[in-house]
Amino acid sequence: MKKWFISAMLLLCCQGVFSRGIPPRYPVVLVEFKDVRFQLEDPASLVKDLLTKPGFDYDGANGSVTDYYRDNLGDFFAPSFDVYGPVTLEGRLQDYGRDVFEQGERVGDKAPEEALLQALQALSLDPTAYDADGDGAPDLAIMVYAGYDQAAGASADAIWAHQGSVASMSYIAVPELSGASGSHLGGIGLVCHELGHYLGLPDFYDTDFAMGGNAGGVYGFSLMGKGLYNNDGHTPPSLNALEKSLMGLQTDIPPLPEGVVRLGPGEMYRSETATEGEYFLYEYRDGKGWDAPLPRGLVIYHVDRSGRKVGNYTAEELWINWRNFNGVNTLASHPCYRLVPSFNPWLLEFDAALAQGRMVFPGLDEVLFYEPVDWEGNYTGVQITGIGLGEDGVSFRVLRDAGANLNGTVRDADGHPLEGVTVRAGDVSACTGADGFFCLELPEGALSNVALAASLEG
Structure with a gap:
């Protein structure tokens, strides 16, 4: 099954709006159907709080969407949200969410964007209030639909949470409830994840699942990987420097120095390989705040954005054209952005039973040494040794061409x-x-x- 909507629709980029310094303002529309209504009492107030309330703590939450992006991006992305509805449509859920197949493969839902357009028309909203780029349509609309997310195991008639575009408008669609049963409000992780797409981030989990193997990717250490589900979706992980650079916020990741290195929360270094566009990243996660569900330690990533062929495209093309392919990590034998597990640096396939404490350094296995090796099997002239945790960070020694x-x-x-x-x-x-x-x-x-x-x- 593919996460179809990224490749099937032309998605709109928001960077031009931010570059002009216009504070974004977005309409949020609650949509229910003839046969599926909102289960939670006063859903509009709940959704408003989930999006904006400082310290939002309903049903185990650890903060709101606004809290998350303020803590990670500061004033770079500080939107306001106007909540409308619920709007009850005449159609049934299956009229918008039923699976569509082509040549035996699921390619999407029937017409989720029509649900949003019908709701907006019923509300008679003034689009100019949300049109910073002057194209006559809201820059982004958020649809919160009654019921569950098909991606979480709901029926084939349910809508699959996604980001897409319609009528010159970018939109995201997220469910009222978490999981596929029960009556728990959906966590902020999914909303933050879909907003991440709008801000320029690809998926970092294996979007075609079993096809081509199931790549490990970055597991729960990224909002765009499995991390949107951390703590039942209440505590998505912090954005790292690479993700911020993809959004246009931060572009300089300093080179890994030689000698004793100390990394604190939010800091990242980079070491190169002989192949342009292939490199390693090093960061420290402190297990606090948005990273509370994660273990403390040094996290090492192997990134390929080179001209090397990965399947039908080059790694660089998969990154640059992610809105068309959404395939950064679809090939299990060569994921282009992967976390290097400390206990087995060449573990490429996804392992659902792998403890996150075995991914970081030193981790549960007390691994104190790592030597980066590129995709051609060549040593890169860097050795990371003496890895140890301190009160406020991780330290290690970097040796260059040590033999x-x-x-x-x-x-x-x-x-x-x-x-x-x-x-x-x-x-x-x-x-x-x-x-x-x-x-x-x-x-x-x-x-x-x-x-x-x-x-x-x-």
């Missing part, structure tokens, strides 16, 4: 690093620093048979 070496950390029985320990391997020796780290540069071939000795005077 054969043996490194590690010396600790006492309580796990505290020991300074001043001399570590020897034959004629080669090194002394540990305050962090207990040592690095022995060994002669070629020595790694096959090494005996270590350590001593501490006094």
Whole structure:
């Protein structure tokens, strides 16, 4: 099954509106059907609070959509929302949401955009109030439809939450309720995710699912991956520097320096490969705030935006033309934006049972070393070693073109690093620093048979 709506519709980009500094204002329309009505009492007030209320905490929520984007983007994206409805349409849900197939493959819902257009017509809204780009239509409309999301397991008659465009207007469609049964208000994660598309972000999960294998991608560490479902959709993860750069907010990710590196929340470094457009990213997640459902640690990503062929297109084309292909991570043998799991750096296929604590460094497996290898199997001249967590970040040592070496950390029985320990391997020796780290540069071939000795005077 494809996430069809990205490739089937021309989507509109909002960057021009933001570049002129016009605060966005969007209509939000609650839509119900002849046979499916809103279940929750006073849904308009609930939706308004979900979108805008500071500290929104209904039904386990940890903040509103406005809270999320304010915390992540500041004033770059600070919209206001006007909520209307519910509007009851004459048609049944299946008239808008029933699956459409072509050559045996599901390509979309019947006419979800018609539900929005009919509701807007019934409301007789003045489009100029929401038309910052002057094309005569609202720049973005949000449709909250009664019932459940087909993507969450609802019936084939249900609408699949999505972002699309119709009549020169971009829109997003999200359900009233979470899951496929029960009466829990949908979390902010899905709304933030679809707004992420509007802001310029592709999907980072495997959008064609079993076709071509199921790529691991970035799991729950991205709003555009599986992270929109973190904490039942209430706590989507923070946007990282790459995602912000795709939105146009932040463009400079500094190169990974040599020596001791310390990363705090929200910081990211980049190291290159020999292939232009292929690189690695390094960031720290602190397990707090929007990242509370995630483990603390160093997160490493492998990015391919090169001219290398990935399936029928180049990796660069998959990124640039994501609104047409939406296939950044559809090939399991070569995802173009993947998290590097600490316990198995070459795990490419999605593993639903994989604990997130085994994805970060050091993580549950206490992995202290990583050496980036490109898609051709070549070492990149970078070694990350001595990875350790501190109170407010992660630290590690970066070695460049170090050749054969043996490194590690010396600790006492309580796990505290020991300074001043001399570590020897034959004629080669090194002394540990305050962090207990040592690095022995060994002669070629020595790694096959090494005996270590350590001593501490006094």
